[in-house]
Amino acid sequence: IGKGEFFHRPSATYLYSFAGRTHVIFRSLRGKVSRAVLRAGNREIVMRPKTHDDIFEYFEAVLPGKGSIEYSFLVESEGETIEYGPFDAEPYRSETPEWVFGRVFYQIMPDRFEKGMSGTPRGEALRSEEFHRGDLAGIMERLDHIEGLGVNALYLTPVFESMTYHRYDVTDYFMVDRKLGGGVVFRELVRELKKRDIKLILDGVFHHTSFFHPYFQDVIGKGGESKYREFYRITGFPVISQEFLNTLKSEEPWPKKYRKLKEMEWNYESFYSVWMMPRLNHDTPEVWRFITEVMKYWLEKGADGWRLDVAHGVPPELWRGIRKAMPRNAYLVGEVMDDARLWLFEKFHGTMNYPLYELILRFFVEGSMDAGDFLNGLELLSAYYGPAEYTMYNFLDNHDTERFIDLVGDKNRYLCALAFLMTYKGIPSIFYGDEVGLRGTRSSGLDSGRTPMVWDEKLWDWEILKTTKALIRLRRASRALQVGEFRPISFKDGLLLYERVHGSESVFIGINYSGERRAVEVPERYIPEGRAKVELAPWSFLVLEG
Ligand code: ARE
Structure with a gap:
């Protein structure tokens, strides 16, 4: 065995300190090492075989303290012992707003939560049949329910001016949608949340804008002469055909128009070829400045962080710059669908933890993974993410997935998975309604879980509610569950x-x-x-x- 078969480098995932302890990771080719010992100062610690993938095996040792250390590895292989090292380094330390660790998130899709008594929805709506007319006043009126649950942070899916119920097509980033009650109610909500010590993160859609955003409309109108031409990824002029324009302006009802437009061609890149969502051009510095400005604006208005939509569709380097421009106490979560290593550390504090969700699905839902493989998967993610794991945004479901209870089909199984989520590393979250056993529609679309919240208590599952509350209470009271x-x-x-x-x-x-x-x-x-x-x-x- 040669040293070429080992790997260690003092870096974010191989040597890091977190919550007053230091983690040291050592990697070797799989099946080569029978025992690894960490020698640090005058101590020798047998390293725990942590996990493996097809090629590598990872060993871990945890030491008290967080200062710089001198260390080496004693590696046993085929009867031989080799010393690997020495290393002398300062452990990596991540910078995460301290408030994040003690939080349990509650995710709300405003349209589907509650229609406030004082709400006066107005403004232009597309496909109005999809609206349930929930609004911010509705959220205010249900804060006792939210607080009573024990959660202490909210993640709201987009709240800015938009023409759809989900609001992922923003037409004005500086205006809270008037259909939700507008800026006045938003300010009241922020004030009330602060009073109750509930943090708030907003959903930032910066991969694309709405087709109806004034910048994009300018490009459509002025073509190559538009000063926003470089804001989007235009592939030719005219941006849309005359036929497209005519259909758009016709008196036909929206659902029909929407379907027709879908079949046409256009000259710009968009989110999953959805014509309503033209993709921003992130190579343009003005686009970076625009994103930074919007994000800062709402942090100043009282938000505590951002969840960033389709973050994986935007170059990681852009997020690094944005992180630098944000106040240090803002929590930044990227939506990244798989391995998030490129997006963590100097970019996001955490990402929506889809890889963990995949493991949970395999073990708790499909049964296609046994407990041993589940553990190996967890530990592999841990080896990949290091300290970032503790600030990942963890979930059993969200607005893009089926409801977890529908997937497992049984209350007790659901609660077991919830117990896992609440006692594992990372920031746990609950999708509105899960706490009372709300079911989805079982349609195959993205929106199957977006059933309107049920407020008739006779329809609630009180056992789920009771257990959910107990688990949240435990999580919030235990530092060991948060950072242990x-x-x-x-x-x-x-x-x-x-x-x-x-x-x-x-x-x-x-x-x-x-x-x-x-x-x-x-x-x-x-x-x-x-x-x-x-x-x-x-x-x-x-x-x-x-
Ligand atoms: C609507 C309908 C869909 C329909 C679609 C196309 O609901 O049933 O297929 O229109 O006409 C928002 C709305 C959606 C809306 C969509 C488009 O919430 O309701 O869909 O806009 O108008 C991929 C992306 C990931 C993205 C998911 C949805 O990588 O970033 O798709 N998630 C965010 C938000 C969404 C939001 C958008 C992006 C757009 O969280 O809510 O949609 O702003 C595999 C792939 C993933 C893929 C995933 C889809 O895992 O690996 O890449 O994610 O499947 O579940």
Whole structure:
């Protein structure tokens, strides 16, 4: 074995300090190393085999303290021991707004939540049959429900002037949609949220604008002469044909017009070839300046951060510049659909954690992954993301997915998955309605989960509500769950046993995701009433504080 088969470099994911401890990761070619020991100062620590992919294997050691260290690795392979190193470095430390760690998010799609008594929706609407007319006044009126749930941060899908109910096609980035109540109600909402210590992140759609945004309309009108020509990715002139324009201006009802336009051709790039969403040209510096300006504006108006739509469709370097221009206490979450390494660290604090969601689907929904592989997958993500894992935006569902309860089809299974989410690394979130067992429509579209919130309490699932509240309470009260180290004990036959540890604080979690009763041996420090063995019913979980 040669040193070429090992890898370590003091960098964000191989040497980092977090919450007062230091993580050291060592990688080797898979199957080569029987034991790895970290030698740091006068200490020798056997490294834990953490995970593997097809090619590599990762080992991890965790040390108390966060200062610079001198260290090397003693690597055993085929009866030989080699020393790899020495290294002398300062661990990487991520800069994340401190407030983020203690939060549990609640995601609301304003149109589908609640129609306020004082709401006077007006303004132009496209495809009005899709509107449910929820608004910001509605959210204000339901803040007791939100606060009562225990969540302490909101993520609102877009609230700016737009012609669709989902508002991912923005026509004015500096105006809260009048159909939602406009800027006045927004200011009241911000004030009320601050009073209740509920943080707010907004949805920034900067991959594309609406077709009806004045900048794009200018390009359509003036063609190559428009000063916004470079704002978009125009592929030829005229931007749209006469036929397109005629259809657009015709008196036909929107649904019909919409369908017709979809079939036509146009000379610009757009989001998934949706004509309504012309893509911005991120090579143009004015576009960067525009995005920065909008983001700063709403942070000054009281937002605490941004979720950035189709962030993976915008060059990572742009986000690096934007991060630098934002106040340090703003939480920035990118929507990145798969491996997010390129978008983390100096760019986003976290991304919408789709890779974790995929693992959760495989283990909790499809059963196509056993507990051991699930653990390996979790640890692989951890090896990839390092400290960024603790500020990822984690979810079981959102406005683009099916509702999780529909996918698992059963309350107890849903609650097991929720228990996992609330006790795992990363910022947990709940999609409005999940707390009362709201079901989706089961259509195959993106919008199947966007059922209007049900406020008739007779239709609520009170057991889900009770358990959700209890889990949120636990999460919020426990620093170990928020920032603690993840220590797997055993992941086997549908039974997940692990700890979260932060200093002297620790939590033990047992999830029985199987159809049989299982006896669980509880580590000594958690033993309730002197019982070292606890029985877990099928599809149930247990959380114990040590
Ligand atoms: C609407 C209908 C759809 C219809 C579509 C096209 O709901 O059923 O297919 O129109 O006519 C917003 C609205 C949607 C709307 C869409 C287009 O919320 O309702 O769709 O605009 O008008 C990809 C992207 C990812 C994106 C998802 C939706 O990579 O960025 O698709 N997510 C964001 C938002 C959406 C939003 C937009 C982007 C647009 O969260 O809500 O849609 O601003 C695989 C692929 C992914 C793909 C994913 C789709 O995982 O790997 O790349 O994500 O499937 O689920």
